[in-house]
Amino acid sequence: MKMNRILRLLIMFFLLANYGCKKDDNPANSSTQETPTLIFPVNSSTNIVLKPALVWNKVENAASYNLQVSAQVNFSNIVQSYSNITDTSQTLTLLSPNTLYYWRLNISDGKNVSGWTKPFSFTTGKDSVVQINFNWISVEGSSFLMGSESGDPDEKPVHNISLNNFSISQYEVTYDQFDLFCDATGRMKPNDNGWGRGNKPVTNVSWNDAADFCKWVTSQTGKTIRLPTEAEWEFAAKGGILSNGFLYSGGDSLNEIAWNFTNAIGSTHDVGTKKGNELGIFDMSGNVWEWCGDWFDETYYSYSPSVNPKGPLNGTQKVIRGGSWASFTVPGGEGEIVVNGCRVTDRSNSDPSVKSADFGFRCVIEE
Template sequence: MKYTTRLLCLITLLISGIGFGQNLPKFVHVQGGTFTMGDEWGSGNKDQRPTHEVTLKSFNISQTEVTVAQYRYYCDATGTAMPKEPGWGWQDNHPIVNVSWQDAVNYTNWLSDKLGQKVRLPYEAEWEYAARGGNKSKGYKYSGADGIDEVGWYDGNSGKSPQAVASKKANELGLYDMSGNAWEWCMDIYGGDYYANSPKNNPRGEANGDANVIRGGGWHIGASFSSVAYRYGSPFTGEVYEYFGFRVASDKKE
């Protein structure tokens, strides 16, 4: 059964071209709507509470995390050095890692010019709404399932490294790896008590602070960190890790 599922997934990827030699991210349109943001299961940290209603306008988000191949294409085009190579070596269809928040923003600025539209990192509320499946959400704890092994790479199944993007099941919107594989930078400045005061409509994070939001968990850490509600703030000091990556977003109507 597992072999059949993986084979069908591979056939789908080969047909769609996801993550295999694609130089630029593929976007998925996310219809705006209202959802409950935060830890609905009572199992997370206090920075995931209180749960609160959020309304978002429509946006687009990349179907996968930005891959090594996609980031190398940017580096070659701009003369930017590739990040420090991880111990397992660069694999083109893995998510790019060892990138700082500023590295990710620099990539979005280049992609904006390349596509002729404003590209950015997703805001935290957008990220969570997309991870939950948007207006197609079925209420899963992880992005696309209640069991993480169906949808994400974490320390229990990753083999101590990231894995090819889109090699697990997609969520309700056709988005991959929003639980596990690589942590994903968001635009927002992190605030531990932000949920108690955040605006209802299109929240954009704290006005001041010394850390940015990062979401989704990663290959190196337990499943609980990969829930759709889990959030973390990492100082934007230029530190990079072998488990920090990103995906991109835009506002353009498709």
């Protein structure tokens, strides 16, 4: 019996040494084998734009992602391939219309590469890109005096600025336009506050959201679309070279040209329903605050470049301009307006991640 016990122990040690403690050489069990979840386009989607943004979830241990797109389910014909992607989305170059495609991902943790995800499929539509009409208004470059000596401290000193030609959207970006971006990228649509969508200015969008929208439109059109610089915004709001020196964008009577606290009844209104300014641009005073591309510095005017300024190199807050449906006036002294975000020179700022019911934006296209 003792010999049998010894024999069983020897056999057990042998098995443990050769099998129980054997290193797992199967890469499917390594940490890199956690693969992303494909998000957009959802599997079997149809009528997808020809430059879609493919989106997936973030994997914690992933250093980068690799993406393949094929016209064959076995990926024998790779039509587009991307390596070392560090983001969780990738906008493709132009695909063929009315064509079935498959896409898949794997990840790298810097040492090992995972297996491929189960592929998703989508079928493109007939249109080359999403069509968004911005009604671009050409703004002839010139020199102008930026700021106000009678305004807030951050509006001083008044300083001379020279700008190149640019074009700016006639209206604030609407829900209809922003929703196209969301539909094309699988992004969650912003809340409309119960006020309706359609032709109302999009709200509850952060600076980051607005910048992503511009990047997406750029990818669709091949033209550089971006947020306006603060200087471009003020020059356009003042009416460019046609400026009449109004307090607000298009006039001195606030209710005539802007949806504000006294007439908006607590909500946004369809874009372009108030009087435009000298260039035919609408709602640069009131309706929604508009994100600009610049970082904010209250002392920036004291050291700003005089030609095409783009704001400080860094910061924590982004510039917002133009006031909103919630803006109001506080008269002081002999009727001087001392508080009103709708003034064309008024400056304000917010964290780029903030989303608000009175924050929106408009776009600029580089010429």
